[in-house]
Amino acid sequence: DAGITQSPRHKVTETGTPVTLRCHQTENHRYMYWYRQDPGHGLRLIHYSYGVKDTDKGEVSDGYSVSRSKTEDFLLTLESATSSQTSVYFCATREGRNYGYTFGSGTRLTVV
Amino acid sequence: AQSVSQHNHHVILSEAASLELGCNYSYGGTVNLFWYVQYPGQHLQLLLKYFSGDPLVKGIKGFEAEFIKSKFSFNLRKPSVQWSDTAEYFCAAPWSGTYKYIFGTGTRLKVLA
Numbered sequence: 317d318a319g320i321t322q323s324p325r326h327k328v329t330e331t332g333t334p335v336t337l338r339c340h341q342t343e344n345h346r347y348m349y350w351y352r353q354d355p356g357h358g359l360r361l362i363h364y365s366y367g368v369k370d371t372d373k374g375e376v377s378d379g380y381s382v383s384r385s386k387t388e389d390f391l392l393t394l395e396s397a398t399s400s401q402t403s404v405y406f407c408a409t410r411e412g413r414n415y416g417y418t419f420g421s422g423t424r425l426t427v428v
Numbered sequence: 429a430q431s432v433s434q435h436n437h438h439v440i441l442s443e444a445a446s447l448e449l450g451c452n453y454s455y456g457g458t459v460n461l462f463w464y465v466q467y468p469g470q471h472l473q474l475l476l477k478y479f480s481g482d483p484l485v486k487g488i489k490g491f492e493a494e495f496i497k498s499k500f501s502f503n504l505r506k507p508s509v510q511w512s513d514t515a516e517y518f519c520a521a522p523w524s525g526t527y528k529y530i531f532g533t534g535t536r537l538k539v540l541a
Contacts, residue, residue, distance in 0.1 A: 347527055358533035366527045414479055416462050419471040
């Protein structure tokens with residue numbers, strides 16, 4: 317979906333380093349989400365945002381933080397990357413209550 | 429606790445076979461249900477959604493789903509699958525009272541040519 321851009325698309329990083337993933341949307345959607353996708357676990361919510369500077373934790377938030385200073389950008393930071401955070405990370409947005417998600421193309425992160 | 433369950437984790441079909449993937453949910457309140465598809469190496473895309481009204485919902489690419497309130501189910505169907513339907517399918521529902529959605533663990537469909 318052209319309206320959501322995730323960067324980088326691929327990243328390899330070392331254990332213990334901080335990493336920031338970016339999600340940028342041009343849809344002006346209020347709600348934004350970060351999920352990780354792992355084999356056997358499906359999609360798990362890390363953090364989400366319901367407005368600028370309004371964020372909340374999902375089910376697997378430990379080791380992650382987020383920030384949303386503008387409607388269009390939602391940043392996910394791994395404070396000190398660990399091998400268990402090797403995953404594919406998807407950003408999603410939602411226009412409103414009666415709408416489904418629109419997903420970005422994902423970021424494949426490998427922590428070595 | 430609220431949940432969305434997909435009982436079929438892997439399904440293998442031959443082309444032209446009929447498809448039905450199960451999705452059960454457990455929560456009260458207003459029911460909004462979704463099916464998403466993820467083709468190999470791609471991101472999730474919305475297949476169809478149910479909010480209210482006709483319990484038989486038609487989506488893209490010939491897919492449909494039926495909401496059966498008494499069974500807490502929202503099964504995905506397609507009368508005749510194609511090789512290009514090979515993908516992973518996810519059922520999802522909003523977490524009541526929050527801005528979050530719950531996803532099922534997904535069903536991997538492989539269609540043999």
